[in-house]
Amino acid sequence: MNRQISLSPSLMTMDLDQFKEQITFLNSRVNSYHIDIMDGHFVPNITLSPWFVEQVRKISDTPLSAHMMVNDAPFWVKELIKVKCDYICFPSEVANGVAFSMIDDIHAAGLKAGAVLNPETPISMIEPYIDLLDKVTIMTIDPGFAGQRFLEGTLRKIVELRKMREEHGYGYEIEMDGSTNKAHWKMISDANPDVYVIGRSGLFGLTDNIEDSWNQMVREYEECTGFAFDNGLVQSAR
Template sequence: PLDVHLMLSNPENYIEKFAAAGAHIISVHIEAAPHIHRVIQQIKAAGCKAGVVLNPGTPASVLDAILGDVDLVLQMTVNPGFGGQSFIDSTIENMRYLDNWRRENNGGYVIEVDGGVNAETAEKCKQAGVDVLVAGSYFFGADDKVACVQGLKK
């Protein structure tokens, strides 16, 4: 599936274009979408799964009103903008919150993390209830990419 993470202002202006280009999942930052309910509905009306993204400094509790409506929650574990940053450990609390909410409310969303993912941080994320890991610099910087992926899967 083509998972599109819109890291831009006014994401509602781009939903239809990305859906038409073949996106299966479209995720938008809660911080960039003041009318997040409407944007989630717009994504679903375009035939895509809807995701919401949290920056490291945003508490997961701001999503309570929409967690029952989304298919994916992406927790940024670095500040968005460029690769190679260090994992921000305080984001693990958000991961635990999202996992607990999902279990307590029979939520159907997937929890994904992006930023600073390596073998050590992947284990922390998995223990916090994360389902999907995005490993950019760790993967592309590895000499043995097969071993890198196998290590992350463990």
């Protein structure tokens, strides 16, 4: 059995003193980069920005996916459109009344629209516009900071989203975000998302060298899931 997965390193968790080195190494191995944008209000942390998207674009043609954790989602959508971020994913919790207009603006710019569900947020929150989405991101930890407790129950939403997609012919990718590491590889793989966001505990923090960290991540994934990486992108049963 073979199945295609996508890997999306969370750049909030990378070593910024090795920014170019790490991006250059990962460019040929991953499918996208995950860029967290926090405003200090939706969550207490403040992290990356549309300016950071521009900096990554200087050294990478890999698609960039912005995960907004912000209160004023329409403002940040417009800013991310300006820098042509490939995927613009808004928090579903603040999208009531503006979701359709944001999705229309993103698509009109030739970009892809996504919605993010926090752990407590049900899929029903996005059902009015789920058929328009290119990506749905399931948070498997509380948003705002890396290293928080993995919430296994959130994986049920991944299974349900896959079932809905098959039944209705929806076109969204299913992404999971949070604590993707050795302790959870097996249960995440069983839920079968399309996109794995990997951060400090699963990649960047494993060693002091990005190549060694990548190789360790692959070994841990294979040991935990029983699947083998083929060029870092395709899983094939061993």
